[in-house]
Amino acid sequence: MSSSPKGQGVDITALSLQQLSQVKKQFEDELTHLTNSFTQLRAAQAKFRECLRSISTGVSSKVEGKPILVPLTASLYVPGVLADSDNVIVDVGTGFYVEKSTKDATKFYEGKIDELGGNLKVLEKIIQEKTDGLRLIEDVLRQKVLNSNAVATAS
């Protein structure tokens, strides 16, 4: 963490207090937005992981023939038997569902998780950069306030 501004086009030490606060607010807004997106991506990834787990533990030949409880609502279950342990129907988005073998479905979900993982990595890097930028601005802002206070007391 350095207190000298990097060559980002605009020298932030040259900005007025008001401008600086404005830039700071803008950075904070962006950061909130990005962090929210990050949490959402994380949640989506966790959901796909859950699907993978469900396929490997819930839809296998071991389960076939055994009675299971199927949730109709969060609190209402009916007994049932797994009719087909080889195929599942996967939601691929925009209201379309595709019948896949469990192997293909696993591959599909793994692909989704990897894709999200890649996005998360990119986003994390951007968030890191923004956080650094924000810290830099806060430093300069603090310096400025201190300086102006010193000038005020001196005069």
Add this chain to the structure above:
Amino acid sequence: MADIQQHLQALTTDYQTLQQELQNHVNSRQKLESQQQENKAVQKEFSGLKGDANIYKLVGPVLLKQDKTEAVLAVDGRLEYIENEIKRVEKQIKDVEDKSDDVRAQIIKVQSEAQPQVVA
């Protein structure tokens, strides 16, 4: 003096309305973008499917079986529609931006004209 004040007030209101409009357009642009992404993902998924794959479409609470060609056509159609919508909204965004730049320039002009009078 009151005249200028009133004029400035009107311009500021205009500016705020334009900014609000801009925000709305930007929001719809974002929504279109996410829809486009989702449809593209579906399109990609379809392209990797065999011709005899079972595809279902969610209609209300039931899944209806659909032909692959039909499903592919539907997604292609949607993507085309979304693309056109994006173009349309982007043009709207540009128009509103131009307008709001215009109003901002006017505000600055009126303000700078009023300034010397205040000093004098």
